[in-house]
Amino acid sequence: MKQSGTEARNGGWSLVWLSNANLPLLMFLASLVVGLVAVQFSQLQHKQNLQHQRLQTTQAMHAVREDIETDVNRMVRTLAEMTAALRESPDMTQAEFTAHATRLRQGDPRIVNFAAAPDLKVSMIHPIEGNEAVLGLDYREKPSQLPGVLETIALNDINILGPIDLVQGNVASILRQPVMLYGPDGSGELWGIVSLVLDHTIAFQLADYGELLAEYDVAVIGAASQEGERRLLFGNAAPEELRDPVLLTFDFPNGTWDLLATPHGGWTPNAVFTPDNMLIIAISAGILGALWYILYLDRQRQVAQRRMVSAIEALDGGFAMYDADDRLIACNSGFLDMYDRCRDIIRPGVRFEDIVRYGISRQQYPDAIGREQAFLRERMELHRTGNCDLEQKLSNGRCYHVSERSSDDGLLVGLRVDITELKAAQEAAEAADQAKTNFMNVLSHELRTPLTVILGHSRLGASFSKMPKAQKVLAAIQRTEVDGLAEEVASLYDDLGERMRKIDQSGTYLLSLINDMLDFSKLSSGSLSIDPDEFDAANLVELVTAQLAPMAEQKGLALTASTEPARVLADSRRCQQILINLIGNALKFSTCGTVSVTAEMRGRMLDIAVSDEGPGIPDDELSRIFEPFHQVDSTATRRAGGTGLGLAIARQLAEMQGGALSATSVYGQGSRFVLSLPLAAEKPATLRLVS
Template identity: 45%
Template sequence: MPNAILRKRAIETLIGTTLAVLLTLAVVAGAFKLSSSLHEDRLSDLRLQGTLELVELREKIEADVHTTLSSLRQIGTALQIDPDMSQAEYSDLAFSIAGKNSAIINLAAATDFRLSLVYPYEENSSILGFDLRDYPDQLAGVTQAVEAGDMIVAGPLDLVQGGVGSIARYPVFVPGDEGDDRLWGIASLVFDHSGLIAAAIGNSIGSDYRLLVTSDGLRDADRRTLFGDIDVRSAADPIELDFDFSGGDWTFLAVPENGWPSNAISHPHNIAIAVLAALAIVAIWLIQIIMRSRNRAEVQLLRAVEAIDGGFAMFDAGGRLLSFNAAYARMYDRCRDAIRRGARFEDILRTGLANGQYPDAVGREEEWLKDRLELHAHPRGEFDQRLSNGRWVRISERRSEDGVLVSIRVDVTELKEAQAAAEEANRAKTDFLSVLSHELRTPLSVITGFVRLVGMEGAMPESRRLASALAETPDVPLPVRSAIEARESSIAQTMRTVLRSAEHLLFLVEEMLDFGQVEAGKLTVRPSNCDVAALIAAATDQCGEKARRKGILLETENADAWVVADPKRTHQILLNLIGNAIKFTEAGSVRISVEAGDEAVEIAVSDSGPGIAVSELGKIFEPFYQVDSSSVRRAGGTGLGLAIARNLAELQGGSLTVSSTEGIGSRFALLLPRSHDEPMRLAGE
């Protein structure tokens, strides 16, 4: 299963990377396409705006051209009416019609093809009398107008006056003698097309465009330009408009002053597109990185889970298996067919029950299943489970905040076997200590009895008979009598020494017996209401002689308090605490104080001994532990007293704690439940 998942994750990573590359290329291509489309739309808008402006300008130019040419028609009409018009009259007429049109170079009239009238006179008087038939180029235009019977415009061309302009010719017909019209002559108008166009343009289009007006009516290409910059013809994609007026075939070209804008990356829409594309690409690769990181993390997790020296399983909040390792499946070999991702925990258990996976469930399957499902729903730490193959697994289950349950299973078969062996050895040791204690206590009791008897003067029959014999024989020499009495006294002193050693040995045996009962769980207490003062008095009376021999001041604080305790076991605790305090204190005092609270009474034994190192405080209640110091070694002991004392305190619902400062002393505090059923006291007690 894990190998299949690893292959699946590798394929997913490859597919994800390929998709990310393709999406990146698609985003880049889309960005270029969008940029080109927006650029084309922008160019279309600019061309439309420019075209509208140029159409308006063209109409103005056409209007000015028509106005200029209409001036010639008016002159021609006036000459038809008054063919004998004088120069002065002609000048006045021309001024009134075209005096304000700066584009008009001259207005002339030629009678019988000879120039006879001009305007303005001063600038053009030199051409009066010219015969148009002497100028073939001029004659061709005149002939064309006469044949057409209407105005003809020619140009641009070289003018007789100098320069380049356009000439409009209008044939003038007057009534003949026979009632028909006869040709009077030609009225002509020379105008500067550049000036006319420039005047029409003015500031209407500003300096945003380069303009070119051309005419297609000439053979010489260099003279096709009527107005503007000839380089516009070679510019890229100019706006092109045709003029509409008689006698003219003009074309209007225009391009922006700096050319059409390129699709520069610095343009706002390209910057916006680039930013959006970059964000999209970053998002694509960020998602890809996240997916790869997730896959990598999952692969690492799977490998880590497989490396666990134990079973691993993870269930969702609904109890369905999310993940597991091979060790988990191996442990539950009889459930292996049901162990798969998505399987319900209950189904796995039922498969195991049907196949005898759980020996502890035999005969109580439904009850066992209910308890196990409850423990799975509400995990409470660790517990051990026995399997059908004889192995033991320790199960540790924890539920996360989102309800996912993580379960770790460790094979503890060897630990269980070692624990069973240790428990068996401990039971054997406890039984041995109990038997040994009983076997030692019986002869020790006999020894102490006989030692007490021997140590008492006159207690032994032989001593009594010897005393009677000495009394009945007054003539026994004094040295003999003194020797006999000295021997009796020596025997009594020796027996007292033997008695103290025997009692100490019996105390050690009693400690070992109590410790064995504690470990076996057989030590019992019988609580009752106890007077604290009486308990302390009994203990201090027994330890008083020992304190006096060492010169230790034994101070007692009497308190009117009662506790719920076993008097015998509490006496044993106090003897241990007070005895230890006296034993380890070389000089100073031992103080027993009492502090009664609402629920408990504290009996504290404080000494002025050497104190206990901080590193030792946590160990002194351990069985057989002794503080490693010369004073302890000299004092001796089994190291069981404090361990037994603490167990006795806890068995009575209390506690035993210690605090100490090296060089100042130690304080042991026995806390016992306070009795609220204290006996009534008489007045004066």
């Protein structure tokens, strides 16, 4: 598949080995590997479980074996004591034998009987009851028992034989020992045989293995008979039913028993739905799910990368991205077209500084010609901030806006937008604005000069009757003695003065409008200057209120000021202009009540408040009263007139002095405007306000 230009320049972002064609094969191989690992792990886990299970079974059976060995060995010692008694008293009577047997048996139900057979013929037994048939038994005449007796005599030691079936249906073993009589010379002579019958069934019942047999299947088998058969002595399972049992051997005198055991029901099989296998299946499924999810995310990442490449290529501008080491990661074709003289060096891994240096050497940047090192230093300083905006002219004659931003992970993204036409339009607009400013300045000058002359002559005309020439004319008329002529001339002078005063009022209003237009033009062009200095705000308030007192008297309003000396750092002339505007507005829009001026210190600022009891300002208009040319649409506003520039100029003048101008109002009750000015460095210790 053919890569796009951006992908090729950036080393090919897509992973070929994870293409759509290879993904199913990869997932099959991954599933196979995970499955094999899961099976192997399952078998290993099952083997460990079996080992643990065998260990537990072996430990439990060791306790059983120790109990059985202890009981059998006690029977061996009991038989040895009886043998010793017969060796000491070979002529022992039945009564004496019974006494010894009773003492040794101690009522133990596991001992079925004791029997003594001098010369291999049973002549003494205990208990006699139930064993009468045994008395008189001659072993020589019993082919089934004679081999065992002869084996015991040959061993000259205790021999354990069995198992045998008792009449009661129980299983038992016979412990036999030859009784040898030794002469002074150490030679021995066989006296006979003494035997003890041990009931294994009762012994197993007395051991109370109920809880153990609930957990394990146990079989204890005796030594092999002459026919090679090994029979079950006791237990809860047949030996042939036990699969791969734990094997423990009993080591008795001249006899060997085996203990076979498995957990009840057999060893735990490695079934599919065991807890361990379910855990393995769950883990395997989780791994496969994670692999699928990782591949899905990678697929989404590839799609997102392709979309990002398409989006970057679709940008109508230049795009470049740099890593934390300031090396190029990616760029689009628009970037290459802009920096055409640097195209040979622009590739992933190249440092931004190297690209700039190469461009300087190829005269890519017209502004760098003749000041190469300074240009490089300034450009790198801006670039290293990670947050810069600048305008850059290139050798193709175009002008670009360069915007660079850094991300949290150290990447830096740069965007270049062609602003050549916008720049030309901006320069044309600035030229037009400058032409407008120049026109306004010329116009204002041309208007103010004749208007000043008109105002001067109108003010003189207002006092026309007091001029010397007018006085001479009036005196001459009075001398003519024409009735009523002097009064008519005096009335004419008064009418002429009143007209001149109206001309003066209109001219003054027109001059204020021209001044507002001129100030606004200067503010818009940034040519209005502020001359801050320390002055007493109380004196300024007193001066302005005195200046506007006639206006208040003319409208029948009370104008009050409550301040104390407080020095501020501001332009007194501009502050006077602001206060005249605020107090003048309050007087113009109020028809009754009081206009008050107060001052209050707030931290390092002095707040001068102008309050009135006029019509107030609606809430929806309050936020717009400081906008240029905006006027509240009301009858009172239209009656008062104005351009709507006064408050806009006042706020800008306040902010240029480090202060502020704000307003609050309650419609129908009045308004309050607050002018905030910075206090001078040395201020009085306290400022007490007097209402």
